[in-house]
């Protein structure tokens with residue numbers, strides 16, 4: 001009985017020391033280099049504010065594990081550098097990771113291309129929060145994720161139809 005209680009305590013303490021949450025970044029964060037998070041290994045939750053991130057050394061977030069929840073604010077990179085986005089997704093995604101992608105504007109078909117990385121990493125749950133997606137981008141997203149189709153949740157989604165976008169352009173042209 002005593003032995004069993006001790007074993008339980010050990011298990012509980014181990015799981016507490018594993019319970020780690022790291023949130024970092026801000027509008028001024030422009031680069032992430034290998035070694036920036038030196039010493040951090042076990043993490044259950046990670047949140048990165050990298051809306052203006054311009055450089056990312058592959059692997060910089062690659063040593064963190066098990067990453068049950070990863071929240072990414074990568075508005076700028078999703079618009080300017082999809083290679084950088086792919087590189088980050090490659091480093092932070094595991095099959096058990098619940099990936100939350102916040103504040104993005106995914107209007108071009110190509111803008112969802114980095115999700116081929118989450119597909120390769122067999123991520124099972126993805127949530128878009130406060131995102132704008134065109135129907136075209138959603139169709140392409142589903143194509144990109146066709147192998148290990150993840151559960152997808154949408155919160156505060158702005159859904160814009162491609163044809164509507166075209167009409168808006170047409171309307172603008174008419175005004176001019």
Ligand SMILES: *[C@@H]1O[C@H](CO)[C@@H](O)[C@H](O)[C@H]1NC(C)=O
Nearest residue numbers: 054055056057080081083084
């Ligand atoms: C995109 O990001 C990668 C990784 O930081 C970098 O090597 C590359 O030069 C960037 N590309 C552009 C066009 O900024």
Ligand SMILES: *[C@@H]1O[C@H](CO)[C@@H](O)[C@H](O)[C@H]1NC(C)=O
Nearest residue numbers: 075102103104105130131132
């Ligand atoms: C939602 O995202 C837009 C940019 O796409 C941002 O300007 C806005 O502040 C975000 N809203 C919230 C509530 O975070």
Ligand SMILES: *[C@@H]1O[C@H](CO)[C@@H](O)[C@H](O)[C@H]1NC(C)=O
Nearest residue numbers: 105107132133158159160165
């Ligand atoms: C929704 O998306 C459209 C097209 O990108 C944009 O014009 C509009 O401002 C967005 N609305 C919100 C509330 O983000």
